[in-house]
Amino acid sequence: MLQFLVEVLIYAQCLRCRAAVVEVPMSFQGKKVLITGSSRGIGRGIALKLAEKGARVAVHYYRNREAAEETLGKIRKLGSDGFLVQADVCRPEEVRRIFEQVRSEFGSLDIFVSNARTEAPTFYEAPMAITLDKWDTAMDSQAKAFLVAAREAAAMMSKGGRIVAISFAPGGRFGSWQPWVAMGAAKAAMEVLVR
Numbered sequence: 001m002l003q004f005l006v007e008v009l010i011y012a013q014c015l016r017c018r019a020a021v022v023e024v025p026m027s028f029q030g031k032k033v034l035i036t037g038s039s040r041g042i043g044r045g046i047a048l049k050l051a052e053k054g055a056r057v058a059v060h061y062y063r064n065r066e067a068a069e070e071t072l073g074k075i076r077k078l079g080s081d082g083f084l085v086q087a088d089v090c091r092p093e094e095v096r097r098i099f100e101q102v103r104s105e106f107g108s109l110d111i112f113v114s115n116a117r118t119e120a121p122t123f124y125e126a127p128m129a130i131t132l133d134k135w136d137t138a139m140d141s142q143a144k145a146f147l148v149a150a151r152e153a154a155a156m157m158s159k160g161g162r163i164v165a166i167s168f169a170p171g172g173r174f175g176s177w178q179p180w181v182a183m184g185a186a187k188a189a190m191e192v193l194v195r
């Protein structure tokens with residue numbers, strides 16, 4: 001589907017599943033990176049690691065601007081730079097707006113990490129009880145957001161660009177526990193898009 005290398009970082013949280021990290025040797029110095037959901041959590045961790053290696057980072061957040069500012073502050077302390085971008089990834093027009101801002105600030109993009117995930121109460125419900133709104137939130141935030149974002153990112157990348165999708169191995173492969181049904185299905189759909 002995409003002409004450049006696409007990788008999935010499968011991150012497993014249960015003890016029986018070992019984290020599998022696909023490492024690709026490359027220099028990050030001066031690279032322009034966008035990470036959705038980098039205000040906190042794993043997204044922030046990725047942002048700081050890449051900033052430490054010289055990458056500039058577009059720090060995306062949804063509601064928590066203060067946390068996003070803290071991430072950007074830490075990036076600057078590491079000697080790199082970036083900017084903040086706000087959007088709800090469940091809304092395709094807002095996903096496109098992220099890339100408009102990235103284009104105007106960075107001009108182009110080297111790495112896109114699709115990491116944002118909505119809060120558990122927005123999707124966490126067993127199959128026989130889940131509302132269709134919750135199902136849609138899971139699918140929109142992962143599969144649809146990734147589809148829209150990957151197209152936008154690809155258009156801004158030159159040869160050697162990277163797109164990384166953060167999944168959840170037990171959810172994406174087996175569904176995990178019952179209330180994870182929507183997010184598991186959404187991660188599986190995102191993984192299919194990657195492959």
Ligand SMILES: NC(=O)c1ccc[n+]([C@@H]2O[C@H](COP(=O)([O-])OP(=O)(O)OC[C@H]3O[C@@H](n4cnc5c(N)ncnc54)[C@H](OP(=O)(O)O)[C@@H]3O)[C@@H](O)[C@H]2O)c1
Pocket residue numbers: 011012013036037038039040041042043060061062063064065067087088089090114115116117118119141166167168169
């Ligand atoms: N944590 C785990 O144990 C674990 C395990 C396996 C896989 N993962 C995966 O790793 C990724 C990050 O997880 P995490 O636990 O680090 O997340 P987290 O700490 O809960 O942070 C979620 C991030 O997503 C953003 N976000 C929430 N709703 C959003 C929306 N509607 N639109 C756009 N952004 C939104 C948040 O922004 P605000 O700060 O502005 O709210 C925040 O930056 C997810 O894809 C998750 O499935 C996590």
